Amino acid sequence: MSAEEPDFDVIVVGAGPAGAVTAYLLARQGHSVVLIERGEAPGAKNLSGGVLYGRVLDEVFPGFADTAPVERRITRHVTTFLTADSSVSIDYAGKPLAEPVNAVTVLRAKFDPWLAERAEEAGVFLMPGVRVDELLTEPGPDGVRQVVGVKAGDDELRARVVVAADGVNSYLARSIGLRPKPPEHHLAVGVKAVVHLPRQVIEDRFAVSGDEGAAHAIVGDCTLGIGGGGFLYTNAESLSLGVVLRLDDLIKKGRTAIEVFEHYTSHPVLAPYLRDGEILEYGSHLVAEGGLEMVGEVVSGGFVVVGEAAGLTINSGLTVRGMDLAIGSAVAAAKGVGEALAAGDTTATGLAAYRRHLDESFVMADLRTYGRAPAFLERDRMYGAYGELAAGIFHDVFSLDGTPRKHLAAVARGALKRSRVSVRDLISDGWAGVRAL
């Protein structure tokens, strides 16, 4: 450790869910913690689809769904395959999803400040409007270079441990060579808008009532065949909607994210949900999509990486998860960093406790379960051919055009013959899908 006395036990960089919860839990253990955020307020720079799977947060803040700025409890999950003029959906509506808390919608401009306030109440010193430019390093007790603080402009702050919770790009972890620049196929671009609609209109259009909400996951024509999908979530008096597009496929197909987003919002199946809505916010952000392959190193001397900075996201095609994994990693980091501080060993060896807790948590368990999902979702047929096949089958089932009726199996065989999908594709994708999802 440096000869200079540290200013804090822990510096946390980034007041998203990962950073705010790590800071809160470490302060609760009695450590001095500063939480540094470059936005003028927590949440000001953040953008997320907005469905938070809330069980892990409920363990940190029991009953949070009743006190936090939560928009709606998701009780309806709709998965839709789109073609240019048709849609085929699976609509699961389940009241039991409301209680105990499962998925809720949040707007980050309200939710992140709430989390940061809880951290401040626990004694965390919040520094908004400050961008950390670099890490300070010095030789540690084991002779290996160790992180001893951060530099923001001309100011330096020192700590026993620095926690990087700085989101998908994690320049801090990259700056010391701990993590590589993510390859393009591990990243997606998200474009999102928040559209105001009166509460009653939302409830009528989405068939929900009270504080219930709906989450729509959409694939196919909405992304012009580009790997990724669209989302449409209900808030109390607004909708969160957008597209998440694999960066490598977007570049390969020569499209821009804005072009795809505009196509999505004007799609004849989507447009009626948005009618007469007023756009309140609009933005774009990268998302980590590499799954298990992207996790890599998360600990070095005096330094740990949490949340999306550590690549912790899961896109299974049905659900996009990042916030709950960010919070899960914060819980693991608070345990591991707490143990290292108590033992007086904040070298990489001491902080390895964080990695152990992370490996044992639901975060890594779920990343392992969905380890094959990113490769599976790279199959192009998901974004066009299967939607067309499903629409073809349902068209023939419901179109009574005077020709003699056929059994469903014969209808399906006919639609398959006309489609771009071969029996071989169907078997290969089916088997891969069973193993990936």
Ligand SMILES: Cc1cc2nc3c(=O)[nH]c(=O)nc-3n(C[C@H](O)[C@H](O)[C@H](O)COP(=O)(O)OP(=O)(O)OC[C@H]3O[C@@H](n4cnc5c(N)ncnc54)[C@H](O)[C@@H]3O)c2cc1C
């Ligand atoms: C379009 C889109 C849709 C998504 N949909 C969902 C969804 O529905 N559900 C879900 O769970 N996840 C979703 N995600 C993913 C989710 O938003 C992230 O995984 C989650 O926000 C990660 O939390 P975090 O705390 O690790 O990082 P972030 O929320 O990114 O927070 C990082 C913080 O660090 C700050 N920061 C960065 N650099 C510095 C610096 N140098 N100095 C000071 N501060 C800094 C930033 O301003 C920011 O506040 C979506 C993402 C996108 C883009």
